[in-house]
Amino acid sequence: xxxxxxxxxxxxxxxxxxxxxxxxxxxxDGADRTIEDAEIIEQLDLGNQVIKKKEKRVFPLIPxxxxxxxxxxxxxxxxxxxxxxxxxxKELAEVMYDNMAKYGGLGLSAxxxxxxxxxxIMGGHPEIEDGKVRCVFNPLxxxxxxESVNLKEGCLSFPxxxxxxxxxxxxxxxxxxxxGEEIEETLHGMSARIFMHENEHMNGYVFTDxxxxxxxxxxxxxxxxxxxxxxxxxxxxxxxx
Numbered sequence: 163x164x165x166x167x168x169x170x171x172x173x174x175x176x177x178x179x180x181x182x183x184x185x186x187x188x189x190x191d192g193a194d195r196t197i198e199d200a201e202i203i204e205q206l207d208l209g210n211q212v213i214k215k216k217e218k219r220v221f222p223l224i225p226x227x228x229x230x231x232x233x234x235x236x237x238x239x240x241x242x243x244x245x246x247x248x249x250x251x252k253e254l255a256e257v258m259y260d261n262m263a264k265y266g267g268l269g270l271s272a273x274x275x276x277x278x279x280x281x282x283i284m285g286g287h288p289e290i291e292d293g294k295v296r297c298v299f300n301p302l303x304x305x306x307x308x309e310s311v312n313l314k315e316g317c318l319s320f321p322x323x324x325x326x327x328x329x330x331x332x333x334x335x336x337x338x339x340x341x342g343e344e345i346e347e348t349l350h351g352m353s354a355r356i357f358m359h360e361n362e363h364m365n366g367y368v369f370t371d372x373x374x375x376x377x378x379x380x381x382x383x384x385x386x387x388x389x390x391x392x393x394x395x396x397x398x399x400x401x402x403x
């Protein structure tokens with residue numbers, strides 16, 4: 163579910179943007195693949211019983227110019243899960259959902275966090291299909307509506323950048339789910355838009371590819387203004403508190 167900007171997370175959000183822009187955000191290389199490794203254990207002492215609980219695996223968002231974000235992803239094969247320490251599709255889906263929630267997104271593609279899987283997670287917002295979550299493997303778009311709608315979109319790979327993107331109102335899609343079952347359905351409204359956005363990541367496209375140079379320049383200017391406003395607001399809050 164998307165997180166709202168609050169005094170508590172404004173500073174972290176701004177720092178995250180700065181880290182991506184100056185290249186200090188970690189880049190995954192297959193060996194050091196997480197910030198917080200799955201083997202980190204938290205011990206909970208409940209009387210005579212000690213329960214060991216694994217922490218959530220957190221993957222850094224890779225920079226938007228990273229080649230892994232700009233190339234077409236090969237079809238997903240279950241046998242490749244072991245390479246990155248996943249036991250099955252369910253475990254991958256859980257990690258992807260945790261990361262999507264952490265970064266405050268409505269969708270997250272595996273290649274956005276450096277994982278070479280033709281897979282994405284979407285949903286979780288209570289106002290979109292009552293919070294329904296889809297785990298999408300090997301997506302295909304079979305058909306789209308002739309009628310389109312222009313709405314502002316954001317992308318976790320481009321913090322604070324918002325672009326007006328024209329997309330079909332609905333799309334008919336096919337994919338396999340977390341159990342490997344084939345799903346065919348028609349998505350409407352925001353669900354259709356999110357699916358199409360994430361599916362573009364599967365083919366090496368990012369949403370900045372869909373607008374003119376002029377529109378992108380205007381959006382970059384608006385982003386810089388928004389960041390300054392957030393930084394100023396956060397500074398004022400610090401003075402008040």
